Amino acid sequence: MPEDFPSLRESLLAARHVVIFTGAGVSQESGIATFRDRTEGLWARFEPQELATPEAFDRDPALVWAWYEWRRGLIAHAKPNAAHRAIARMQQCLPRLTVITQNVDDLHERAGAENVLHLHGTLAAARCRRCHRPWQHSQVQPSAAAPTAPLSPPDCPHCGNHIRPGVVWFGESLPMATWEAAAEAATDCDMLFSIGTSSLVYPAADLPHQARQRGAMVVQVNPEPTALDAVAHQSLRGKAGDILPTIAGLCVS
Ligand code: BJW
Numbered sequence: 001m002p003e004d005f006p007s008l009r010e011s012l013l014a015a016r017h018v019v020i021f022t023g024a025g026v027s028q029e030s031g032i033a034t035f036r037d038r039t040e041g042l043w044a045r046f047e048p049q050e051l052a053t054p055e056a057f058d059r060d061p062a063l064v065w066a067w068y069e070w071r072r073g074l075i076a077h078a079k080p081n082a083a084h085r086a087i088a089r090m091q092q093c094l095p096r097l098t099v100i101t102q103n104v105d106d107l108h109e110r111a112g113a114e115n116v117l118h119l120h121g122t123l124a125a126a127r128c129r130r131c132h133r134p135w136q137h138s139q140v141q142p143s144a145a146a147p148t149a150p151l152s153p154p155d156c157p158h159c160g161n162h163i164r165p166g167v168v169w170f171g172e173s174l175p176m177a178t179w180e181a182a183a184e185a186a187t188d189c190d191m192l193f194s195i196g197t198s199s200l201v202y203p204a205a206d207l208p209h210q211a212r213q214r215g216a217m218v219v220q221v222n223p224e225p226t227a228l229d230a231v232a233h234q235s236l237r238g239k240a241g242d243i244l245p246t247i248a249g250l251c252v253s
């Protein structure tokens with residue numbers, strides 16, 4: 001892997017616009033579970049159809065709200081890791097760097113990254129299920145090992161409907177303006193790093209393909225093979241927290 005770095009450095013220093021596209025793997029070293037890890041992943045322990053669809057929320061809002069409140073608590077207590085910090089440093093030292101994330105946590109921002117595009121929403125941005133008005137969360141409850149009891153969602157003070165988590169569930173459209181900005185960045189950049197994502201969930205997973213079609217160099221950082229292997233110019237096998245600081249170091253050396 002280190003032998004790939006000289007060419008990476010050349011490309012990075014020549015790049016006009018770099019995109020960093022991240023998934024759950026970038027937060028794994030902060031203690032936040034990924035989705036599809038075979039044993040520790042959220043979908044190995046919980047059923048997505050019961051928790052991450054609008055139908056699930058309508059069927060059992062207290063089950064879904066409790067699960068997302070549990071996760072909000074875990075994220076509130078987590079800290080950005082070396083990968084988040086390296087990405088924020090790269091944004092400072094490269095002429096233009098756009099961070100696009102599928103993650104609903106705020107660890108990129110807490111590491112110092114700016115203007116992060118959250119394709120799948122954020123846990124902090126709850127809103128009304130019906131009138132879509134934003135709703136301000138209270139402080140997080142102390143985090144438990146797992147959601148133990150159902151928790152009714154608050155009622156919207158305007159229309160009385162349930163408040164829902166501010167995330168994008170399966171079958172829902174991505175926030176339009178965010179998606180358009182992400183697609184524009186992917187088709188404009190000359191280098192895209194895909195970091196810690198299985199590249200299985202669409203339309204987000206299409207961004208590296210769009211970048212490559214427009215001539216960008218696509219580099220992947222992941223300890224495991226992914227659906228992007230056939231498309232990426234380079235796949236750096238390893239943890240984001242180990243590899244990203246080295247890549248950030250190339251920008252300044
Ligand atoms: C490390 C590491 C370390 C570990 N360092 N790396 C085309 C074909 C087939 C299906 C579809 C299609 N187009 C759309 C669909 C349907 C669906 C979809 O894609 N399904 C697929 C799963 C088959 N897509 C949708 O429904 C999307 N909406 C949509 O298409 O709207 C249009 C529409 C509307 C109406 C009808 C029809 C279409 C919305 C998708 C929303 C996804 N939501 C979730 C939950 C968000 C809320 C929450 O947090 O609960 O988003 S699902 C989950 O997956 C979450 C993630 O953002 C997303 C991606 O996961 P990610 O980040 O890649 O995580 P993992 O776990 O999969 O991978 C982690 C990786 O990290 C692994 O590779 C590890 O190896 C690696 N790793 N440690 C670096 N230390």
Ligand code: ZN
Nearest residue numbers: 128131156159
């Ligand atoms: Zn409302």
